[in-house]
Amino acid sequence: MSSADLLITGATGFIGFKVLLGALQEGYTVRAAVRSSEKGETLASHPKITASNKADNLSLIEVPDITRDGAYDEAIKGVTYVIHLASPLPSPFLDPQTGIYEPNIKGVSTLLVSASKEPSVKKVVITSSVFANTPFPPDPSQEITAETRVPDLPGPFDSILPAYSAGKIGALNFTERFINEKKPSFTVVNVFPGFVFGRDDRALDAKELYAGTNRILLGAITGQSAPNPMPAGATHVDDAAKVHLAGLKEGMSGNFGVTTVHDFNDAWTAVQKHFPEAVADGTFKQGNQPTVPVNWNAHQTEIDLNFTFKTYEDMVVDVAGQYLELSGKKA
Numbered sequence: 001m002s003s004a005d006l007l008i009t010g011a012t013g014f015i016g017f018k019v020l021l022g023a024l025q026e027g028y029t030v031r032a033a034v035r036s037s038e039k040g041e042t043l044a045s046h047p048k049i050t051a052s053n054k055a056d057n058l059s060l061i062e063v064p065d066i067t068r069d070g071a072y073d074e075a076i077k078g079v080t081y082v083i084h085l086a087s088p089l090p091s092p093f094l095d096p097q098t099g100i101y102e103p104n105i106k107g108v109s110t111l112l113v114s115a116s117k118e119p120s121v122k123k124v125v126i127t128s129s130v131f132a133n134t135p136f137p138p139d140p141s142q143e144i145t146a147e148t149r150v151p152d153l154p155g156p157f158d159s160i161l162p163a164y165s166a167g168k169i170g171a172l173n174f175t176e177r178f179i180n181e182k183k184p185s186f187t188v189v190n191v192f193p194g195f196v197f198g199r200d201d202r203a204l205d206a207k208e209l210y211a212g213t214n215r216i217l218l219g220a221i222t223g224q225s226a227p228n229p230m231p232a233g234a235t236h237v238d239d240a241a242k243v244h245l246a247g248l249k250e251g252m253s254g255n256f257g258v259t260t261v262h263d264f265n266d267a268w269t270a271v272q273k274h275f276p277e278a279v280a281d282g283t284f285k286q287g288n289q290p291t292v293p294v295n296w297n298a299h300q301t302e303i304d305l306n307f308t309f310k311t312y313e314d315m316v317v318d319v320a321g322q323y324l325e326l327s328g329k330k331a
């Protein structure tokens with residue numbers, strides 16, 4: 001196994017790939033934990049990696065089942081830093097209990113237990129979610145911040161959003177109990193993104209843009225009508241990656257929200273403003289994704305890290321622009 005200073009889980013994903021590219025650019029030597037050798041080969045041979053001049057700083061390790069005790073024991077050997085992004089998103093193709101809820105919690109618990117056995121580890125950054133602090137269903141009269149906590153929800157779960165929400169709540173609560181009880185020698189940073197949108201660096205054609213959460217935004221500008229309302233809270237993928245990497249820095253610990261309040265259907269106003277030709281020729285059509293208001297306030301992160309989050313309009317421009325580029329149309 002090659003030596004590395006940073007272990008990243010979930011680097012094949014939308015946010016994880018952006019974090020991986022940023023980490024390589026910042027000079028980290030990265031070990032990416034992947035589910036299979038095929039996934040690893042696809043990752044390592046991606047044009048963004050091979051063109052980065054940093055491909056030699058990336059190595060791979062297979063972790064086929066993150067829910068297995070000791071899953072990360074080998075992967076974590078010798079690293080100083082860990083960024084843990086691997087977890088299932090809400091998906092109708094997964095069993096809510098075993099495919100969404102359990103891997104969200106077990107993935108975090110196996111990782112923390114492995115980290116506590118490896119003395120080289122100094123920092124663990126965990127990708128949580130605004131769902132971890134938000135009671136389900138959300139109550140818009142309550143302000144939520146990165147410090148808000150929700151008690152564990154009793155399962156079992158037979159629908160996907162409650163399973164995901166309970167998984168993120170359970171993983172966060174597990175993390176805090178683990179720190180209090182085990183007092184590990186490493187520091188933990190929790191990052192709380194909203195729905196993440198922006199250019200997907202993995203995508204090589206327009207179809208691949210639907211692999212991640214960008215498909216929700218694309219639905220709202222390509223004439224689709226979503227059956228279920230979604231809670232407010234949006235995050236530019238660049239900001240999500242920036243906060244994860246900032247979490248590795250000396251002195252950073254605790255909880256960082258990275259989300260702005262939004263309304264999904266404002267995407268239509270943004271494409272009308274920025275892409276009038278694509279609206280006129282019918283490439284973009286008004287869709288409908290209803291929004292459940294949530295009063296999530298992540299301003300403290302902007303203060304602490306001294307930058308301003310990108311807006312929902314920025315996210316729409318980037319996603320719609322990449323969609324046009326990859327469809328061979330003028331952006």
Ligand SMILES: NC(=O)c1ccc[n+]([C@@H]2O[C@H](COP(=O)([O-])OP(=O)(O)OC[C@H]3O[C@@H](n4cnc5c(N)ncnc54)[C@H](OP(=O)(O)O)[C@@H]3O)[C@@H](O)[C@H]2O)c1
Nearest residue numbers: 010012013014015085086087088103129193194195196213
């Ligand atoms: N996207 C959002 O809107 C959003 C918002 C808040 C928080 N988050 C959190 O951010 C993290 C990354 O999300 P993303 O948007 O990048 O998702 P994504 O594109 O679906 O990527 C998920 C990553 O996790 C891995 N993964 C999924 N299920 C797994 C399992 N059961 N065992 C092992 N690995 C598994 C995937 O590996 P494969 O490539 O092998 O499938 C992939 O690398 C997740 O923890 C997610 O909950 C996402």
